[in-house]
Amino acid sequence: MMDLAANIALGFSVAATPTNIFFCFVGVALGTLIGVLPGIGAVATMSMLLPITFHLPPATSLIMLAGIYYGAQYGGSTTAILVKLPGEASSVATVLDGYAMAQKGRAGAALSIAAIASFVAGTIATVLIALFGPAMAALALKFGPVEYFSLMLLGLIASVILASGSVFKAILMIFVGIYLGLVGPDANSPVPRLTFGIPSLAEGINFVALAVGLFGIAEIILNLEQKLARPAAVALRDLFPNREEMRRSIGPTLRGTAIGSVLGVLPGGGALLASFGAYAIEKKLSKNPEEFGHGAVEGVAAPESANNAGAQTSFVPLLTLGVPSNAIMAVMAGAMTIQGIAPGPKVMTEHASLFWGMIASMWIGNLLLLVLNLPLVGLWVKLLQAPYRLLYPTILFFCCIGVYSINNSAFDVYLSIVFGVMGYLMIKLGFEPTPLLLGFILGPMMEENLKRAMLLSGGSVAPFWERPISLAMLLCSAALLALLLLPSFSRTRQTALAQD
Amino acid sequence: MRHGPGNNRQGMQVMKLSRLWSSDMLSAAFVIALGLGGLAALGNAEVGTASEMGTGYLPRLITLLVLGGGFALAVLALLRDGEAMPELRGKPLALISLSIAAFAATVDQLGMVVAVVSSTLIASLASTESRWRETILLAGGVALGAVLVFVLGLQMPIPIWPR
Numbered sequence: 001m002m003d004l005a006a007n008i009a010l011g012f013s014v015a016a017t018p019t020n021i022f023f024c025f026v027g028v029a030l031g032t033l034i035g036v037l038p039g040i041g042a043v044a045t046m047s048m049l050l051p052i053t054f055h056l057p058p059a060t061s062l063i064m065l066a067g068i069y070y071g072a073q074y075g076g077s078t079t080a081i082l083v084k085l086p087g088e089a090s091s092v093a094t095v096l097d098g099y100a101m102a103q104k105g106r107a108g109a110a111l112s113i114a115a116i117a118s119f120v121a122g123t124i125a126t127v128l129i130a131l132f133g134p135a136m137a138a139l140a141l142k143f144g145p146v147e148y149f150s151l152m153l154l155g156l157i158a159s160v161i162l163a164s165g166s167v168f169k170a171i172l173m174i175f176v177g178i179y180l181g182l183v184g185p186d187a188n189s190p191v192p193r194l195t196f197g198i199p200s201l202a203e204g205i206n207f208v209a210l211a212v213g214l215f216g217i218a219e220i221i222l223n224l225e226q227k228l229a230r231p232a233a234v235a236l237r238d239l240f241p242n243r244e245e246m247r248r249s250i251g252p253t254l255r256g257t258a259i260g261s262v263l264g265v266l267p268g269g270g271a272l273l274a275s276f277g278a279y280a281i282e283k284k285l286s287k288n289p290e291e292f293g294h295g296a297v298e299g300v301a302a303p304e305s306a307n308n309a310g311a312q313t314s315f316v317p318l319l320t321l322g323v324p325s326n327a328i329m330a331v332m333a334g335a336m337t338i339q340g341i342a343p344g345p346k347v348m349t350e351h352a353s354l355f356w357g358m359i360a361s362m363w364i365g366n367l368l369l370l371v372l373n374l375p376l377v378g379l380w381v382k383l384l385q386a387p388y389r390l391l392y393p394t395i396l397f398f399c400c401i402g403v404y405s406i407n408n409s410a411f412d413v414y415l416s417i418v419f420g421v422m423g424y425l426m427i428k429l430g431f432e433p434t435p436l437l438l439g440f441i442l443g444p445m446m447e448e449n450l451k452r453a454m455l456l457s458g459g460s461v462a463p464f465w466e467r468p469i470s471l472a473m474l475l476c477s478a479a480l481l482a483l484l485l486l487p488s489f490s491r492t493r494q495t496a497l498a499q500d
Numbered sequence: 501m502r503h504g505p506g507n508n509r510q511g512m513q514v515m516k517l518s519r520l521w522s523s524d525m526l527s528a529a530f531v532i533a534l535g536l537g538g539l540a541a542l543g544n545a546e547v548g549t550a551s552e553m554g555t556g557y558l559p560r561l562i563t564l565l566v567l568g569g570g571f572a573l574a575v576l577a578l579l580r581d582g583e584a585m586p587e588l589r590g591k592p593l594a595l596i597s598l599s600i601a602a603f604a605a606t607v608d609q610l611g612m613v614v615a616v617v618s619s620t621l622i623a624s625l626a627s628t629e630s631r632w633r634e635t636i637l638l639a640g641g642v643a644l645g646a647v648l649v650f651v652l653g654l655q656m657p658i659p660i661w662p663r
Contacts, residue, residue, distance in 0.1 A: 055654065172531055172569045179538050179562045189555040194541040217596065224592035224626050389629040390638055393620045396596065397642050400603040400619065405656055413604035417597045424593060428586045429527040447558050459551025 004130055007356050011130075014357030015364055020063050023056065025372075027064035028365050031071020032373060035087040036079050036380045039223045039388060040395050042072040042088060043437075044216030046331045047208050048402030050338060058339040059354045063361040065335050069328050070311050070362070073271060074118065074369050077304055078380055081110045085384075090271035090307040093279040097292060097299030104295050108239035111377060113249050113297055114304040115370050121257040121305035122366035125312040128261050129359055133348065137320040140345035145452040146463045148323075150473040152442045152449070155267035155323050157477045159438045160484060165430040167484045173431050177439025180205050182447060200411040207334045209403045209412045210440060213419025214426070214433040215327070216399045220392050221424045239374060241297070249301035252282050256302040260309030265316050267325045274310030275303035312362050319347050319355060323442070327434045330441040338406075523586050524577030531570035538563035595626035611659035612651055616643040 014020065034045045046065050053061030076088030081098035094114065101110040143151070160170040183194040184204030195201035241249070259281060260274035282302040283292045292299050315332070317325045322344030324330040333343050341351055348355045373380075403416045423433055457463050465471045519525065542563060548554025599622040607615040620639035624630040650656045 052654065168569070168573075169527065172566060172573075175562050175566050175569070176534055176538075179559060179566070182559050182562075183541070186555045189546075191555075193545050193555050194538075194543075194559055196541055217600065221592050221596050224596070225587075225589050387629070389624070389627045389631075390634065392627070393599075393623040393635075393638060394642055396599060396623050397603075397616060397620065397646065400600055400607075400615075401646065401650055404604070404607060405650070408657055410604040410608055413600060413607075417600050417604075420600070421593065421597060425530055428588060429523060429530060431527070431530075447553075450558070451553050454551050454553065457551075459549065461550075 003134075007134075007352075008130055008360065010353060011356030011358075011360030014059055014353045015063065015360035020060055020357070020361060021364060023060050023064040024067050024361050024365050025368055027067020028071035028074070028369050029372075031068035031073075032075035032078070032369070032380065033071075033383065034068070035072035035075020035077075036384050037075075037386070037391065038079075038085060038087070038384075039219055039392065041215060041219070042069050043327045043331055044212055044219065044399070045072070046328065047211035047334075048216065048398050050208050050331070050335055051402055051405040053335060054338055054406075058336075058341055058351070059357045061339060062332065062335060062354065062358050063365075065332060066315070066358060066362060067365045070118075070122070070308060070365060071369065073307055073311060074115070074373060075380065077114045077118075077307075078111060078373075078377060079384060081114065081300070082107060082377075082381060083384065088271075090275050090311070091303075093275040093303035093307075094300055096279070097294075097296050100293065100295035101297065101300065106241075106245075106295065109241035109245055110297070110300050112239055112241050112374060113245060113300050115374055117249060117253040117256065117301040117305040118308040119366045119370045120253050121260060121309040122312060123363060124254075124257045125261050125264075125309040126359055126363045129313060129316055130356075133316055133320055133355075133359075136316060137345040137348045140321045143321075143345075143469070144467075145449040145456070146467050146470045147473070149446055149449040149453060150464060150470040150477070151267070151321060152323055152446045154473045154477045154480075155317075155325060156435070156438060156442060157480050158267040159326070159435050161273070161480065165432060169429075169431045170435045173426070173433070173436040174439040177436035177441075178443030178446070180210065180436075181440040181443030187448065188451070198411075200409060203407075205440075206403070206406060206409075206412045206415060207440070208406045209416040210419050211327075211331060211334075211437060212399050212403050213416040214423035214437065216395070217416060217420030218423030218427060218433070220396060220399075221420065222427060223388065223392065239377075245297045248297050252278075252298040252302040253305040255281065255285075256305035257309045260306030260311075261313045263306070264310030264313030267317060267323065271307040271311040271314070272326075275307040278302040278306030308366070315358070315362075318343050319358075320345055322347075322445075324438065327437050330437050333441055518584065519578055519581065521585055522577055522582050523584065524573065524580075524582035526585060528570050528574035528577055531566060531573055535563055535567035535570050538566060592626045595622060599623035599626070607658060609659075610662040612646050613643045613660060614662060615658075616646050 015024070030045070031042065034040050034042065046068050049065070053065060056064070072088050073090055076086055076091035077094045077098065080086040080091040080095040081102050084095055084099040086092045086095050098110045098114065101107065156174050160167055184192050184201055186193050192202040256278040259278045263274040263277055279299060279302055282298045283289050286292065286298060314325050314329055317323050318329045318332055322342065324333045336343050341347065399416065400413055403412050404410065406412065426433055453463060465474060538559065542556055542560055545556030545559065546554035547556045547560055599619045602622055603615045603619040606618060617639045620642055621635065624635040647660050651658055651660055
């Protein structure tokens with residue numbers, strides 16, 4: 001317990017400096033903005049800003065990027081409640097009851113409940129990370145190449161669960177991602193591989209070009225094909241929930257936090273899975289399940305607390321095991337690598353102030369969101385009315401400059417066009433981009449661990465099932481695959497992921 | 501949009517044609533194209549054995565898996581009725597690509613202002629809602645902001661005007 005207090009104190013000493021509070025604020029404000037605006041998501045924004053974070057100290061840059069992530073969720077739930085438009089996928093579950101509440105004139109109450117539930121969840125999740133993070137890092141230090149390989153395999157297969165659409169297509173995209181990740185340098189060879197002889201590819205495919213292309217440019221093209229509906233915002237009356245609404249939110253918030261915290265840590269987990277899970281469980285537990293979908297306050301508190309808790313605990317696998325569990329964490333991994341910090345169990349020991357500073361900043365960021373954003377709701381709603389014809393050329397400029405500036409390379413900008421077109425085709429044809437991005441990040445790590453494992457065992461694959469931790473993870477992977485192939489599960493998964 | 505099996509002969513022919521020109525078939529072609537691209541990039545990279553993997557071992561394995569997956573998708577597309585061909589509209593795709601290419605082609609030599617203005621003007625053509633006067637103001641505004649923040653503020657090595 002002494003350690004815990006000392007660690008949290010260290011964290012706040014890092015996160016509460018004026019510079020870091022300022023960048024935390026910039027992050028959450030920017031995140032709220034893109035969460036509110038249609039047609040641009042957290043993955044694309046964080047990728048574009050990676051080159052700028054290069055100019056900042058490591059802790060500051062990660063604090064700002066993390067702020068964008070949970071700020072975007074906050075903004076996403078604001079639009080979910082007010083205009084039935086989930087800005088981010090993780091607020092899809094909030095639309096159901098949040099918008100119904102707004103139609104009943106309880107928009108302000110729904111917004112407040114969402115903010116308070118998020119804050120409570122964020123606070124509890126912060127403590128949980130501080131409690132269990134070190135234990136996980138200690139476990140990870142015992143991992144050899146065999147365990148790491150199996151863990152990453154599990155992570156990749158788990159990412160398929162979240163992919164909407166065909167499981168088979170998602171698995172193919174993992175392969176494509178791994179392949180793209182292998183382009184360029186190879187530890188065992190002086191000659192770069194898979195480059196078509198293009199010198200600009202010798203250092204590998206630029207992560208920012210890939211992420212901005214798949215998530216930013218493709219999205220713009222898709223939005224231009226269809227007319228974006230712009231429903232009128234609901235009028236805001238009083239901002240405060242009444243006593244009854246508060247009372248009914250306590251249980252769902254705590255349960256949502258618990259569900260979100262657990263689902264966030266799982267490979268492939270994060271905010272999205274957590275919000276759906278919590279919503280479904282509240283509906284099951286409720287004495288009046290028929291109220292759900294018609295403005296039940298539980299249906300706002302549960303997914304909002306769960307997605308925030310899940311967002312925070314999904315940092316745990318990245319920071320302790322070095323394995324990103326979703327696309328956002330893949331971007332965070334990219335940011336850490338740019339700063340010269342290898343994600344993994346050593347972050348906690350070798351960069352203790354960074355680790356604890358980030359954890360503490362999440363709490364500060366949630367506080368900032370609660371204090372600053374509720375009064376600013378009117379401003380965000382105005383921004384939502386900004387016409388897309390003015391927005392997309394501006395977003396496109398940020399895409400270009402972000403990709404260009406990472407290596408001052410026009411080649412990378414051309415490359416982002418290739419990935420933009422590829423991302424457009426993928427979405428049109430029902431291939432999810434997230435498994436590709438995870439494969440891209442995990443591919444080179446998996447190859448390295450596989451090579452080492454095979455070298456140690458003299459070409460035998462036996463250690464993969466002879467070592468207990470590895471065996472457990474392989475069994476989990478197999479069970480997940482089997483589950484994905486079950487028709488009843490796949491139907492549930494389709495309906496859960498297709499509620500837009 | 502699912503096509504039910506046809507009742508008359510004409511219907512049967514339409515159905516078979518729709519299987520060749522369907523979303524599933526385009527998906528298969530997309531994956532096979534990626535696989536072939538991967539195979540082409542492989543060149544003569546050394547493969548090695550499982551215990552001593554060469555630089556090309558894993559890439560080759562993955563390429564073969566992707567190609568196999570692509571052919572499996574093609575077979576499935578022939579065997580069952582799937583979704584119809586998605587509507588692919590070339591205009592936004594081409595104009596947005598061209599707009600980014602304009603930025604990439606000009607930024608090093610002709611500088612930030614030319615790059616931003618040209619890419620913004622081309623991008624605005626992609627939307628039917630764009631208005632000329634607004635677009636010109638927008639291009640000027642973004643160019644000004646870009647110069648202030650990225651060239652003067654962050655000191656990025658991009659010239660403001662053509663060098």
